[in-house]
Structure formats: C-alpha cells, structure tokens
Amino acid sequence: MAFTITAELPLGTYRGASSDGQPEAIPSVSRLYSALLCAAGFGPRAVEVGDKVVPRDADEAALRWVEQNPPDSIAVPRVQVNRGTAIAYRDDGTMKGNKGKGAMTIKRAAKSSDVSVAVDGLFAWTWTTAPPPEIVAALDALCPDVPYLGTSESPVRLTTTHDDVISTHVLDEGAGLFSSAGEDIELPRPGRLTELQNAHELATRKTPSVAQDRIGTDETSSSPVPPREATALVRYSKMVEPTMDIPWSEAIVVPLACDKVPAPARVRAAVSAHRSLVAALGDDVPSLITGSYPPGVSKPANRLALHFVDSDQPFELPTGVSAALVALVPAGASATDVATLTDGLRKMIGLRVAGEFQRLRGDAAQRVSGAAFWREKAAGMVRLWRTIPPAVPETRGDGVGWTFAHAALLSLGFVWQGTAHVPTQLGRGNDRYRALAATANEAGAAVLAASPLRTQAVHDYVHRVNAHAVVRPYRALLSLGALGGDRTVQAIGQSRHLGGGFLVPYDVPEGADLDRELATYAKAGDAS
Numbered sequence: 001m002a003f004t005i006t007a008e009l010p011l012g013t014y015r016g017a018s019s020d021g022q023p024e025a026i027p028s029v030s031r032l033y034s035a036l037l038c039a040a041g042f043g044p045r046a047v048e049v050g051d052k053v054v055p056r057d058a059d060e061a062a063l064r065w066v067e068q069n070p071p072d073s074i075a076v077p078r079v080q081v082n083r084g085t086a087i088a089y090r091d092d093g094t095m096k097g098n099k100g101k102g103a104m105t106i107k108r109a110a111k112s113s114d115v116s117v118a119v120d121g122l123f124a125w126t127w128t129t130a131p132p133p134e135i136v137a138a139l140d141a142l143c144p145d146v147p148y149l150g151t152s153e154s155p156v157r158l159t160t161t162h163d164d165v166i167s168t169h170v171l172d173e174g175a176g177l178f179s180s181a182g183e184d185i186e187l188p189r190p191g192r193l194t195e196l197q198n199a200h201e202l203a204t205r206k207t208p209s210v211a212q213d214r215i216g217t218d219e220t221s222s223s224p225v226p227p228r229e230a231t232a233l234v235r236y237s238k239m240v241e242p243t244m245d246i247p248w249s250e251a252i253v254v255p256l257a258c259d260k261v262p263a264p265a266r267v268r269a270a271v272s273a274h275r276s277l278v279a280a281l282g283d284d285v286p287s288l289i290t291g292s293y294p295p296g297v298s299k300p301a302n303r304l305a306l307h308f309v310d311s312d313q314p315f316e317l318p319t320g321v322s323a324a325l326v327a328l329v330p331a332g333a334s335a336t337d338v339a340t341l342t343d344g345l346r347k348m349i350g351l352r353v354a355g356e357f358q359r360l361r362g363d364a365a366q367r368v369s370g371a372a373f374w375r376e377k378a379a380g381m382v383r384l385w386r387t388i389p390p391a392v393p394e395t396r397g398d399g400v401g402w403t404f405a406h407a408a409l410l411s412l413g414f415v416w417q418g419t420a421h422v423p424t425q426l427g428r429g430n431d432r433y434r435a436l437a438a439t440a441n442e443a444g445a446a447v448l449a450a451s452p453l454r455t456q457a458v459h460d461y462v463h464r465v466n467a468h469a470v471v472r473p474y475r476a477l478l479s480l481g482a483l484g485g486d487r488t489v490q491a492i493g494q495s496r497h498l499g500g501g502f503l504v505p506y507d508v509p510e511g512a513d514l515d516r517e518l519a520t521y522a523k524a525g526d527a528s
Contacts, residue, residue: 005125029187036066069131072126077335078120089108140160173235257360260322266389281340291497346362377486391492393474394493
C-alpha cells in the first residue's frame, strides 16, 4: 500500500528560494523535511528537556526514516513563475549611525524580488511501500502542524493518504547528464537531522554578553546559514503517461450517505448532482461540466458523465460505504478542468435521491482509472454487460429493419467515435448512423438481448428530449469485443452523461447455456 503526503496551497501561490537564493519553482523534498522538523521541534508535539524544547523520539524516528527513504515519485501540478519588477524593503534588524548626526537608524534591506509561483493543483510525495505504522502515525500527526512551505506567504495544508495519487515524476537516482527530462530536486540524506540539530545548538548555545549585544555603529546580520552537507540533488524524471484510447480515462468516486440509488431514480439524481456541482463552483464553470461549448467549437464525443455505484455491483467501495456518486472524466480533459471538477465535488454538500436529500462526503473522494474501474472477473467466467438503468436511443433510426440492437450498437459508436476502434464516420443522417453501428459491430460488439421497458414513467430515464420525439427506454445485454477491457467504465444512450445507460458487468460461466442465461437475465428485469 502506497503512502503519500500532499500539499495544498490555499492561496494558489508558492514562494521559496533555493540554496543559491534563486526563486524555487516547486518545493523540494528538503523543503518538506525542514517544515516537518520545524513542526516537530517547535510545534505542539515538541517536548521539554531541561530548559530546551526538542522533537519527541517518535518524530525523530520518522524524520530519520525520510532521510533513508526518499519518495519514489512526486506529483507536480502546472506552475507558472511570475516575475515582477517591484522591490520591497524591510527592516533588517541591524543598526547604522548617521554621520555627523549621532542618531542610530535601523538598516533597510531589499526583500527578495517580487516573484511568486502560481500553482494549479496539489504537490504530492509518494512512497510506493508505506512506512512502518509508528512512522505513519508520527507523520500523520506532524503534517497538520506545518503552517507553510517556503516563506510565511505560502500557507499550506499538509495531509497524508493511502489512496492512489497520480504522480508526474519518478525517482531516477541513476540519472546522468543526458537522462530524460525531469526535475533536479534536493533530498535530505542520512545525518540531516543531526546536522540541523547541531547547527541550531551552535546558534543558540550561548547568550551574548552585554558588551557583545551592544549596538554597533555599522552592524551586519549575524544569522548563520544552515549547513547543507547532508543533502543531495537527484533527478525525478517525468513520467510518460500511457495513452488510454477509451471514452472516459478516469473516475472520481464520492461516497454517498444512502445505501443505494434505485435505477429509476438515477437520472434525476444525476441531474440533481449536476446542478449542485455547478452551484458549488459558482462562476466560470468549464464546458467539460456544463456541456455548453462556445460557437464554432466542435463538441467532443463525450464530456463529464455522472453515475452511481453501490455494493451490489463489482466495484471496490471504501469500507463502510454502500453507494457512491461517480464522475467520469473524458479522455483528453485538461488538467485545469479536472482540478476544477475535483474542487467542485469536494465542495458539494449533497443531492436529492428519490425526493430525499442525501449528503456527499467530498472529503473522501477517490480517483480511479477508467481502464481499471470494475473488479476483475472470476476465473472461468465470461464478462457481459447490462444497462442499469435502461438506455434511451439517440435516434429513431430509418425505420427499415432498425431495432433496439441497432440502437445499442449506434450508441456504442457515438461513445467510441474518434478512437482507433471506431474512426469518425463521415456523412449525415441515417447513412452515418448505420456506418457507426456497423463499425462498432466490426470491433466485436454484439447485442445478445434488447427489449423495450414497458413503462409510462419514461421521464425516469431521460432528462431532456425534443417535444416531438418518442422516448423508448430499453434494456440490453451486450458483449463489447474490443470496445474496452473487462474493467473499462462506460455508458451508452441519450442519457449517458446523466445517470442513464450505465454498463454494469454481468458475468456468466464459460460454456454456459446462453439461452438459459438470457432467460435468467430477462426474468431478472432492471430492479437492481
């Protein structure tokens, strides 16, 4: 199990300087280490020994563990270094005399140039193997006591987590001059704690005498520069992100307070969630979330989709959670839009499910790969897929031999168009629709069963529709062939972005009597 320390900068900016005094674009591991040491030695966990305050043994052990175990990977968000031309001056704390006047004044020193780094997201330091429990406990307790990274103008919230955090760079201790692109980052090495403790002891050991503390006529700052013998620069190489040629590349899963969201209530619950999300974000909501794009901008095949999972489905929910809202992020979404979405989900209070308000636990949101969303199927089983809730056709078809099976294949074509599996089809109207359905079929997708849902409450399965359109929800059992793996998340149909047509695994034994399985499926209905 991995262990990660994340740093959130509430002001959205970072200010710090490296050992040579130059502005630091990202906080180094040494910076993180020093912040943790400061919290250990001067925070509420520090202990009194004689007339001194020192870190407790457990915290020292945690810091020495960090010295010996650098993070295996880091996450660096998008950053923008902003350089200004203004120079501020501050009181230096030293004195100088005014010639011929006899008076003393405080020297003013130029503050570091007006440089700040705009940060779009969280910094994170990840160890692929979690430290021993006592080390985790100490770091868990220390992180909340760290007030800032860099200067005091960079307040920070440090948190720890065992959840998967997407890293951007991986430790490459064997990197050389011509190694791949990355970041050269300073690490603490074994002995760093002792080095800093000795420097602090030397600087504070003896109180200056009255004569030594007397005001001089031209003073200079005597603050010692911390030693850096027990530090080293290492390369964190940029990770090459694998290209996932799937409709939704990742999912953000947010636990719900209720036990389940019934299938007939999911579209309206998703609409409620969407409205709550937009309200939580306020102004300037990206098109990824609203679905509205400026004139002249071509709409992508897929945008944000909101669905629900529960304990009856083959999905790994957190302990104690029975149901969750799932926000599917389309492949190719910008990091800025994803960060905005994540922020909105954390701010959401809840949504309405079947007329009742249900709270969301945005603080417990998890990110899951869209290619590894569902649990793996058991050995000896074949994975099929069923629509929960029912899907709604996106077109009426051309009326010539057009069935719900064609509608399901066309919906798959819409979802996968533009990928290597279903290239974008040219043409218009029915010719294009048939070409898309045929291409999905050629990719191995097959509709094993499809039947209309006999109900007058069609509004349960569609959010908005043309006044002259006929809404015909249908249930389908599908084999997807090359359109995704056994764990890929996807949805089909007119309501695929708002709770409808979610494809849920339906596993059958290898060599099973298919007619019997289809009969069992038909009898089961969509009550689940």
